[in-house]
Amino acid sequence: MPPPLHVSFIAGRTGTWRIDSMSTVRGEPLALAERLMIVEGQEATPHSDMQWALRGVTSNTRYTHKTELEHLVDKQEGLRRLQATCAAFIPIRKTAAWWDLAQDERRAIFEEQSGHIRIGMDYLPAIARRLHHSRELGEAFDFLTWFEYAPEHAEAFDDMLRKLRNIAEWQYIDREIDIRLSRSA
Amino acid sequence: MPPPLHVSFIAGRTGTWRIDSMSTVRGEPLALAERLMIVEGQEATPHSDMQWALRGVTSNTRYTHKTELEHLVDKQEGLRRLQATCAAFIPIRKTAAWWDLAQDERRAIFEEQSGHIRIGMDYLPAIARRLHHSRELGEAFDFLTWFEYAPEHAEAFDDMLRKLRNIAEWQYIDREIDIRLSRSA
Numbered sequence: 052m053p054p055p056l057h058v059s060f061i062a063g064r065t066g067t068w069r070i071d072s073m074s075t076v077r078g079e080p081l082a083l084a085e086r087l088m089i090v091e092g093q094e095a096t097p098h099s100d101m102q103w104a105l106r107g108v109t110s111n112t113r114y115t116h117k118t119e120l121e122h123l124v125d126k127q128e129g130l131r132r133l134q135a136t137c138a139a140f141i142p143i144r145k146t147a148a149w150w151d152l153a154q155d156e157r158r159a160i161f162e163e164q165s166g167h168i169r170i171g172m173d174y175l176p177a178i179a180r181r182l183h184h185s186r187e188l189g190e191a192f193d194f195l196t197w198f199e200y201a202p203e204h205a206e207a208f209d210d211m212l213r214k215l216r217n218i219a220e221w222q223y224i225d226r227e228i229d230i231r232l233s234r235s236a
Numbered sequence: 237m238p239p240p241l242h243v244s245f246i247a248g249r250t251g252t253w254r255i256d257s258m259s260t261v262r263g264e265p266l267a268l269a270e271r272l273m274i275v276e277g278q279e280a281t282p283h284s285d286m287q288w289a290l291r292g293v294t295s296n297t298r299y300t301h302k303t304e305l306e307h308l309v310d311k312q313e314g315l316r317r318l319q320a321t322c323a324a325f326i327p328i329r330k331t332a333a334w335w336d337l338a339q340d341e342r343r344a345i346f347e348e349q350s351g352h353i354r355i356g357m358d359y360l361p362a363i364a365r366r367l368h369h370s371r372e373l374g375e376a377f378d379f380l381t382w383f384e385y386a387p388e389h390a391e392a393f394d395d396m397l398r399k400l401r402n403i404a405e406w407q408y409i410d411r412e413i414d415i416r417l418s419r420s421a
Contacts, residue, residue: 052332110371111336116338116340150296153302154300187293
């Protein structure tokens with residue numbers, strides 16, 4: 052597992068990824084923007100035509116057990132695959148009630164009740180994913196998840212999101228923005 | 237549980253806490269300094285006579301189960317008790333091998349094998365403690381722990397540290413500085 056990587060997602064008029072849609076699933080919306088730039092491993096410089104910037108950092112796993120981690124490592128593929136010209140960027144915030152739970156209670160909701168890992172596993176390796184933690188950086192969201200997939204897996208991706216939004220864990224989410232993006236092949 | 241609080245520990249010539257000793261337990265030392273200033277809830281401003289500054293952020297529990305959390309909340313006292321004129325500041329870093337473990341493996345080492353929570357519990361409420369996470373902030377240490385206690389509990393504190401340094405979890409620590417401090421009553 053690589054050491055924590057700081058990543059800034061900067062929405063404005065420039066960047067590799069074109070924003071095709073932005074939907075507010077829960078809570079306050081984010082300002083609309085045309086493109087998203089992703090800056091890794093350094094503090095992003097704010098610039099004048101920026102609509103917003105969200106910062107996150109990759110980290111160690113928090114709920115995944117050894118056997119699950121082995122399956123994930125075995126099945127998942129990395130970002131930046133040539134054919135993965137579609138992406139989704141989904142910032143979420145969890146409620147205070149979630150963060151007040153003890154570790155075993157959060158794990159039980161996350162996996163035993165919700166099957167979060169099991170659901171995600173069914174869509175590997177088609178959907179690649181990187182989770183960024185934001186809560187400890189003092190950001191407006193707790194997590195920023197970045198997904199990449201080929202256009203032929205767009206339906207599968209929607210299918211996965213539908214399932215995730217119905218699990219018990221999702222009741223602890225009070226802000227969620229669903230941003231879809233694409234880039235030229 | 238309060239939301240994440242950013243805390244900077246700034247060593248130099250000023251600050252409420254006088255540094256009485258600094259011992260390097262493992263790894264590279266930190267520069268000696270006279271006093272420690274603690275700045276909460278904001279980015280600390282670097283100043284010219286500063287020896288070093290370490291930043292951390294409080295967060296949700298990562299290993300504590302519900303019954304353990306209930307016992308802790310029941311027994312522990314907060315920082316800034318009038319009689320607690322002694323403090324210890326212990327920055328530690330864990331190895332890559334620790335961070336590569338899955339959640340259930342880290343929990344098993346932390347508590348079932350090491351009794352980290354059980355050991356700490358025996359010293360409540362005499363020893364007050366606040367844990368700050370640093371790894372995701374890109375700092376040189378992974379955790380900064382701040383302890384406060386009355387002078388008559390200094391021996392008990394040493395006793396607790398001796399036990400902690402002998403547990404299985406401590407084999408995953410490759411840098412540790414033990415800084416002892418005091419303030420006027």
